[in-house]
Amino acid sequence: MKPINLKEKLQQFSAHWHPHRIAEVDDMQVLLAKIKGPFVWHAHPEEDELFQVLQGTLYMRFRNRVETVRQGELIVVPKGVEHCPETRNDEEVHLLLFERKTTRHTGEVNSALTQNHYPEI
Amino acid sequence: MKPINLKEKLQQFSAHWHPHRIAEVDDMQVLLAKIKGPFVWHAHPEEDELFQVLQGTLYMRFRNRVETVRQGELIVVPKGVEHCPETRNDEEVHLLLFERKTTRHTGEVNSALTQNHYPEI
Numbered sequence: 001m002k003p004i005n006l007k008e009k010l011q012q013f014s015a016h017w018h019p020h021r022i023a024e025v026d027d028m029q030v031l032l033a034k035i036k037g038p039f040v041w042h043a044h045p046e047e048d049e050l051f052q053v054l055q056g057t058l059y060m061r062f063r064n065r066v067e068t069v070r071q072g073e074l075i076v077v078p079k080g081v082e083h084c085p086e087t088r089n090d091e092e093v094h095l096l097l098f099e100r101k102t103t104r105h106t107g108e109v110n111s112a113l114t115q116n117h118y119p120e121i
Numbered sequence: 122m123k124p125i126n127l128k129e130k131l132q133q134f135s136a137h138w139h140p141h142r143i144a145e146v147d148d149m150q151v152l153l154a155k156i157k158g159p160f161v162w163h164a165h166p167e168e169d170e171l172f173q174v175l176q177g178t179l180y181m182r183f184r185n186r187v188e189t190v191r192q193g194e195l196i197v198v199p200k201g202v203e204h205c206p207e208t209r210n211d212e213e214v215h216l217l218l219f220e221r222k223t224t225r226h227t228g229e230v231n232s233a234l235t236q237n238h239y240p241e242i
Contacts, residue, residue: 001183001202003194023197025169025219028149030195048146062122073124074151076144081122098146098219 006032006054010094012121019097019105021118031097031118038086040114042107049077049099051085056093059086127153127175131215133242140218140226142239152218152239159207161235163228170198170220172206177214180207 009022009032017039019031035058051058052074060067060075061084069075077083087093106114130143130153138160140152156179172179173195181188181196182205190196198204208214227235 001188001196001199003188003190003196005191005194007193023171023195025149025171025197026200026221028146028219030171030219050144050146050151067122067124069124070126072128073126074144075122075124076146078122079147098149098151100147 006096009121010034010054013119016092017113018115019118020121022121024101025098027101028098029101029118031095031099032121033095033097034092035085035095036087036090036092039084040106040109040111041082041084042109042111043080043082044077044099044103044107045080047100047103048079049103050097051075051077052096052098054094054096056087056091058093058095059088060084061086127217130242131155131175134240137213138234139236140239141242143242145222146219148222149219150222150239152216152220153242154216154218155213156206156216157208157211157213160205161227161230161232162203162205163230163232164201164203165198165220165224165228166201168221168224169200170224171218172196172198173217173219175215175217177208177212179214179216180209181205182207 023030058069144151179190
């Protein structure tokens, strides 16, 4: 029940594509992530996933288009929809994610980028 | 699956203490609210509630203390904990809330400020 400062939390890690957990809300979790470059195509068959852009510009690729999500914007990827987040122009982008605690990082896909544990900070 | 711009959404309403729904994530909802002055004491027996401050300073009163939550910060009020959000110095504060769709605005309390419907914008 203490305030959580997003910028202070973001200073506590530097690895890209490695979400860190900052809070829980019922069976959901709030994650922070720093991302850069392309991720991997995946879907979460049972879970929606919210991405809020705190810094930079996120390009959310879907199979038939790309959505540009800027600082101060959010996007919800519905369950089952294949997506591939990426950043461009060598930009590091900071995200807040809101998703179920059961949501796997890259869904059914295993990749060198896949994280199975999100440290709490 | 379109980006949602928080500032644009906030321009679509002006009433204080009347959350508007901008997105859903599984059985949770994302709300925006403009608040000013004191609210009412209440609790949500079964649901946690997350408050992210987008503009201004939120004072989250608990029975034994007050937490100051500034722009760029968030706070989670656990289920069952009595709380009373307020703003000070006549400031309008903008909030993003994550909570269950079942969460009632003022819990078991009925007040002149209680909203039973959150418009979608």
